[in-house]
Amino acid sequence: MNSGGGLAVQPQQAPGLVPASAWLRRMPQFTLAVFLVPIGAGLLGTALPAFGWLPGVASGRWTLAPWRALWAQPGIGTAIGLTLTSGLSATVLAVLLVFGWCAQRSQRSPGRLVRGVMGPILAAPHAAMAIGVGFLLAPSGWIVRLLSPWLTGWHQPPDIATVQDPHGIALTVGLLVKEIPYLLLMSASALGQVPVQRQLDAAAALGYGRTAAWFKLVLPQIYPQLRLPIYAVLAYALSVVDMALILGPGNPPTLSVLALRWFSSPHVRMYFPAAAAALLQFGIVAASIALWRGGEVLVARLARRWIARGARHSVLEPLAALGRGIVVVLALLGAASLLALAVWSAASGWRFPDLLPQRWSAAAWHQQAATVLWPLGTTLLVAAAASAAALLLVLGCLEAEQRSGAPGRSRSLWLLYVPLLVPQIAFLFGTQVLFTAMRLDGTLLAVIWSHLLFVLPYVFLSLADPWRALDPRYARTALALGASPGRVFLRIKLPLLLRAVLVAAAVGVAVSVDQYLPTIFAGAGRVVTLTTEAVTLASGGDRRVTGVFAVLQSALPLVGYGLAVLVPRLQRRALRIRSAS
Amino acid sequence: MSDAALRLEQVSIALDGRVLIPPLTEQILPGTVLTLMGPSGSGKSTLLSFLGGTLRGPFRTAGRIWVGSREVSTVAAEQRRIGTLFQDDLLFPHLTVGENLAFGLARAVRGRSARAARITAVLAHAGLEGFASRDPATLSGGQRARVALLRLLLAEPQVLLLDEPFNKLDAALRAEFRRFVFEHAAAAALPVLLVTHDRADAEAAAGTVLEFRTDAMGTVFIERTSPEQSESAASAPGVESVREGGG
Numbered sequence: 172m173n174s175g176g177g178l179a180v181q182p183q184q185a186p187g188l189v190p191a192s193a194w195l196r197r198m199p200q201f202t203l204a205v206f207l208v209p210i211g212a213g214l215l216g217t218a219l220p221a222f223g224w225l226p227g228v229a230s231g232r233w234t235l236a237p238w239r240a241l242w243a244q245p246g247i248g249t250a251i252g253l254t255l256t257s258g259l260s261a262t263v264l265a266v267l268l269v270f271g272w273c274a275q276r277s278q279r280s281p282g283r284l285v286r287g288v289m290g291p292i293l294a295a296p297h298a299a300m301a302i303g304v305g306f307l308l309a310p311s312g313w314i315v316r317l318l319s320p321w322l323t324g325w326h327q328p329p330d331i332a333t334v335q336d337p338h339g340i341a342l343t344v345g346l347l348v349k350e351i352p353y354l355l356l357m358s359a360s361a362l363g364q365v366p367v368q369r370q371l372d373a374a375a376a377l378g379y380g381r382t383a384a385w386f387k388l389v390l391p392q393i394y395p396q397l398r399l400p401i402y403a404v405l406a407y408a409l410s411v412v413d414m415a416l417i418l419g420p421g422n423p424p425t426l427s428v429l430a431l432r433w434f435s436s437p438h439v440r441m442y443f444p445a446a447a448a449a450l451l452q453f454g455i456v457a458a459s460i461a462l463w464r465g466g467e468v469l470v471a472r473l474a475r476r477w478i479a480r481g482a483r484h485s486v487l488e489p490l491a492a493l494g495r496g497i498v499v500v501l502a503l504l505g506a507a508s509l510l511a512l513a514v515w516s517a518a519s520g521w522r523f524p525d526l527l528p529q530r531w532s533a534a535a536w537h538q539q540a541a542t543v544l545w546p547l548g549t550t551l552l553v554a555a556a557a558s559a560a561a562l563l564l565v566l567g568c569l570e571a572e573q574r575s576g577a578p579g580r581s582r583s584l585w586l587l588y589v590p591l592l593v594p595q596i597a598f599l600f601g602t603q604v605l606f607t608a609m610r611l612d613g614t615l616l617a618v619i620w621s622h623l624l625f626v627l628p629y630v631f632l633s634l635a636d637p638w639r640a641l642d643p644r645y646a647r648t649a650l651a652l653g654a655s656p657g658r659v660f661l662r663i664k665l666p667l668l669l670r671a672v673l674v675a676a677a678v679g680v681a682v683s684v685d686q687y688l689p690t691i692f693a694g695a696g697r698v699v700t701l702t703t704e705a706v707t708l709a710s711g712g713d714r715r716v717t718g719v720f721a722v723l724q725s726a727l728p729l730v731g732y733g734l735a736v737l738v739p740r741l742q743r744r745a746l747r748i749r750s751a752s
Numbered sequence: 753m754s755d756a757a758l759r760l761e762q763v764s765i766a767l768d769g770r771v772l773i774p775p776l777t778e779q780i781l782p783g784t785v786l787t788l789m790g791p792s793g794s795g796k797s798t799l800l801s802f803l804g805g806t807l808r809g810p811f812r813t814a815g816r817i818w819v820g821s822r823e824v825s826t827v828a829a830e831q832r833r834i835g836t837l838f839q840d841d842l843l844f845p846h847l848t849v850g851e852n853l854a855f856g857l858a859r860a861v862r863g864r865s866a867r868a869a870r871i872t873a874v875l876a877h878a879g880l881e882g883f884a885s886r887d888p889a890t891l892s893g894g895q896r897a898r899v900a901l902l903r904l905l906l907a908e909p910q911v912l913l914l915d916e917p918f919n920k921l922d923a924a925l926r927a928e929f930r931r932f933v934f935e936h937a938a939a940a941a942l943p944v945l946l947v948t949h950d951r952a953d954a955e956a957a958a959g960t961v962l963e964f965r966t967d968a969m970g971t972v973f974i975e976r977t978s979p980e981q982s983e984s985a986a987s988a989p990g991v992e993s994v995r996e997g998g999g
Contacts, residue, residue: 366842368808369838369840369842370842370844372801372804372806372829372836372838373836373838373842374830374855375804375805375806375828375829375830376804376806376829376834376835376836376904376907376909376913377830377835377855377856377903377904377907378830378831378833378858378907379830380828380830381830384830387855388844388846388855391846392844392845392846475847475851476864478847478851478854478855479850479851479854479855479864479867480854480859480864480867481854481855481856481857481858481859481861481867482859483830483859
C-alpha cells in the first residue's frame, strides 16, 4: 500500500508515538477494501455482461451482441448526445459561473448569500431539488404564474415542454442549481489557503484591477485543489439518474436512464444492452475527464502567455460581473424551488395563474402520514447506519494515521474520489451481482453497504482536516499523564472534536438520504426510502403528495446539520452552568 | 521618466475615534525620499495602504492625495500609478521569475520578443542573469526581494511606497538591498515614501524623517527632521520638534 497516504500507514514508527494495535493498523486497508472491492467487482460484473457473459444466464462465449443490441435501440444516438450536452454544459457553466462569482468577491468568507441560501441548497437531496426545480419551471409552475397573464396573456398553462424538454435544458438548470453551491464551498476552502487579499493588493500596485488579477493570479493557485471536485461534478452531471428522471426528457432519456430502464426490465436479455450502455457511460465519463485534463493543460499554456502579455484591462471584468449575477439568480431559483415543495405540500386548490394557493390545508400531510412512516424509518435507519459505519472507519483510519506518525498524502485523495468519479450506473449492477452471490441482495444491509461507498469519502473529506489540525500537544499531555491511547482518543480527542465529528455525521446522513440508484439496485426494489418514493411520485404523481415526500427528504439533512451545530453548543452551556454553580 | 511629485494635503486617518495619523501635509519631490518612523501599530502602514488605495476596514480617512497634477484620492488603486513594495516579496508562486516580471511589465512594451528582451536586460542589470525561467521558490531572500522591486518598477509607477521592505532581510543583505532600492528609485526619479522602524533605514534614505510619537496624554504627534538637522543631531542631541498637528 504505497499509494495510500491519507488512508494508508507507513510501517515505521515515529519516535515517541504509541504503537497502534494490529487491528487499528489494518484499518486503512480494511476501509479501502470496504469501498473499493464492491466498486471493482461491480465494474467487472457490469463489464462482463456487456460482452455476453453473465453467470447463470449466459456464459462461455465472448460476443459483441450486447453492443449491436445497444446500437439497434431507437434513439440511442440522441440519448448519447443529450448526455454529453447536458452534462458538459452544466459542468462548464457551473465552473465558469463559480469563477466569476469568486473573482468578483474573493474574500475568505463566502458571504451571506452563500451561507444563508446555498447551505440549504447544498444540503437538499438532488431528487428533492429536481422536483422543486420542476415545480418552478413547469408550464403551470411558479415562473409562468409570475408572468401570467399580464405578460404572457396565458390563462391556461401553455402547452410547452419547459421541463423534460428534448434538449435537456431543464436538466442542465437543475444541475447548475445543485452543483454551483458545492463548487462554491470547495472554492471557499481553497481560497482560505492562499493570501488572496495581499496578492490582489500587490497586483493593484502593478496596475491590475480585481477581476483580471483574480483570474491571472488567484485562480491558477487554487485550481489544483478544485480539480478533483470539478471532475466529480463532471462525472456526476454526465451520469446522474434521479435528476434526469425528473427533469430530463423521457424519450429518449439520457444514457444512464436508458441503462437503468433496461436493467429494471423483466426480460433478462435486456441486461446485455444495459450493461453495454453502462460501460459506455463509464467510457464517456472517463473520456470527458481526460478531455477536461487536456483542456486544463492547453488553457494553462495559453494563460501563461496571456499573463505575460501584461494587459491590465480584460473583457473578463463584465463577464465576471454577469456570472456573479447569474449565480445570484440560480441561488434564488434554488431557494424558490425548495419553497415550492413546501407550498405544494400544503396547497389545497391552486388555480392557474394564481401565485399562491387559494386554500391551504394539511390534508396531504394527514393522508400521507401512514404511508410516509415506513420509508421515513427506512431512510433514517439506512442513513444512521451508513454514517455510523463510515465514522467508525474514518476515525479508525485517522487514529491509525496519527499513531503511526505518517501524515496524509494528497495522492490518496484519488482513491477517496473513486466512488465520486466512477458513474454509479457503471458498477451498481455488478455490485448487485456480488450482493446476490453473498445472498445479501434486497436486504437493508446491502443498501447500507452500497450507501457507505458514497458516504465514506464525504465523511473522510469532512473530518480529516479538523482531525489533523488538532493540536497534538493535548494528546501528548494526556499520554504523559499516563492515559492509555484509547483513553486519550475517547476522553480527549473525541470531545475536543465533537463538533467536527457531528458535522461529518450530518454530511454522511445528507449523502445517504441523497442516494437513489444504490437504493434501487442494492435494495432490488424491495427497500423503499423517501428518495425512491419521491422520484417515483415525481413522474406524474399528485404534486401535493410529491411535495410531502420531497419536503421530508430535504428536511432530514437540514435537521442533521442543525443538530451537529446545536449539540456541542448545548454541551458547552451545560459546562458553563456546572462551572457557575 | 516621471517628474510628478507626491503631495499629501491634510491627510489624516482615525480608527474608532482614535487618531492614527494626525493631519499631514507633505510634498515628496521626484528622486527624494521621505521616511516615516514609528513603533509598530502606529499606523504607518495604514497610511501607505490609504495612499495606495487598498485600505479596507472601519478607518475614517480625510485629505487629498496628488500625484503631480492628478488628484488620486478617489481613483481606484490599480489606476493611481502608485506602486507599493511590501514587507513580503509576494512573488506569485505559480509563475516563473520571468513571468512575474512580465506580469508587472507595462503593456506599452509590446510584442513577445520585445517584452522578453526587456526582462532579460533588467535581470542582467540587477545581477540576475538567466533567472527568467527560474521558479521563485528556488531564489534566496535577497534575490526574491530584488525581483519584487524590478517587477514593481517595470509597471512604471509614478510614486514608490516602501512598506518596511527591508524588514525580513538579515543585516548584510539589508544594506545591500537598501542601496539597490534607492539607486533604482533615484534612477527612475520617483518620489519615495519609506515606512520603517529601523533608524539605519532612515539614515540610508538620507531624506526628511517624520517620526510618530505619542505624548503623555496619548496624543499622536509627528516630529520632523530634515537632512541638515539630522546631521547636526548626530553631534548634538535634542532635535527641534515641529508639531504638525495632533488632536
